Amino acid sequence: MSFDQGTTKFGSAPIRLPLGVYTPFAAAGIGYPSFTPDSKYVAFHVGNHSTGCFTDPVTKASCDDDVHHQGNIFLQGTDGTAAPVRLTALDDAPAATDRNLSVEPTFNPIQRGGYSWVVFTSMRDWGNKLTGDPINGKRRLWVAAIDGATFAVDPSHPPFYLEGQKDTPNMRGFWTLAACTATPAPGASGGACQAGFECCSGFCDRGACVDLSTVACSGLGGTCDTAADCCNGANGAVECRNHVCALPPVK
Numbered sequence: 439m440s441f442d443q444g445t446t447k448f449g450s451a452p453i454r455l456p457l458g459v460y461t462p463f464a465a466a467g468i469g470y471p472s473f474t475p476d477s478k479y480v481a482f483h484v485g486n487h488s489t490g491c492f493t494d495p496v497t498k499a500s501c502d503d504d505v506h507h508q509g510n511i512f513l514q515g516t517d518g519t520a521a522p523v524r525l526t527a528l529d530d531a532p533a534a535t536d537r538n539l540s541v542e543p544t545f546n547p548i549q550r551g552g553y554s555w556v557v558f559t560s561m562r563d564w565g566n567k568l569t570g571d572p573i574n575g576k577r578r579l580w581v582a583a584i585d586g587a588t589f590a591v592d593p594s595h596p597p598f599y600l601e602g603q604k605d606t607p608n609m610r611g612f613w614t615l616a617a618c619t620a621t622p623a624p625g626a627s628g629g630a631c632q633a634g635f636e637c638c639s640g641f642c643d644r645g646a647c648v649d650l651s652t653v654a655c656s657g658l659g660g661t662c663d664t665a666a667d668c669c670n671g672a673n674g675a676v677e678c679r680n681h682v683c684a685l686p687p688v689k
Contacts, residue, residue, distance in 0.1 A: 470543060536572070542558055661683075
């Protein structure tokens with residue numbers, strides 16, 4: 439449903455998202471919706487069940503670590519104009535036995551580096567440390583980057599395993615955001631930093647948060663809002679794509 443932030447009210451007419459085609463589970467269980475930071479898209483998993491709590495037909499286990507919970511993560515526009523897109527790069531691990539094992543997506547509410555970041559639960563193998571039958575007991579948290587430019591095709595990137603997880607099942611991750619350090623006013627003190635991600639401006643120079651637009655242009659791979667933020671952006675040699683300064687595509 440549409441939402442008006444000014445009046446804090448929902449619209450009267452809900453938008454029904456197209457059901458789409460989900461394989462190989464035929465929409466047996468849909469669950470855990472999560473919105474992208476701009477609220478234009480919603481991710482959700484489709485699997486053999488909506489949650490991992492069910493009676494396993496193989497192991498006969500019920501709601502415990504021996505259950506085989508399977509799924510894939512899809513992304514769909516909230517305007518209801520297009521069919522859902524399967525996040526293939528996120529879902530399909532290199533080993534065929536590790537596929538169809540991605541569930542419970544949750545987006546970071548803030549974009550970072552021009553990407554939306556989603557944490558999800560997977561029962562896939564990880565190196566030689568986490569191997570074996572893909573049951574609930576192998577649930578661990580993984581993170582993937584999602585492009586912000588277009589969702590006509592799969593916008594996901596291969597995920598990475600979150601280090602530091604103990605040898606116990608972990609599931610349904612949530613993001614905790616640290617407050618960013620503000621750029622001090624000209625002539626004022628404060629704004630100490632060690633790296634750009636600590637600053638609201640995204641730029642740390644000689645131990646202090648600075649406004650990038652007042653000190654320098656952003657080089658290739660740097661963050662941007664428009665081409666004017668990038669070095670050589672004004673003459674068209676560099677463009678701002680997905681909030682990252684990049685060379686224009688070769689035609």
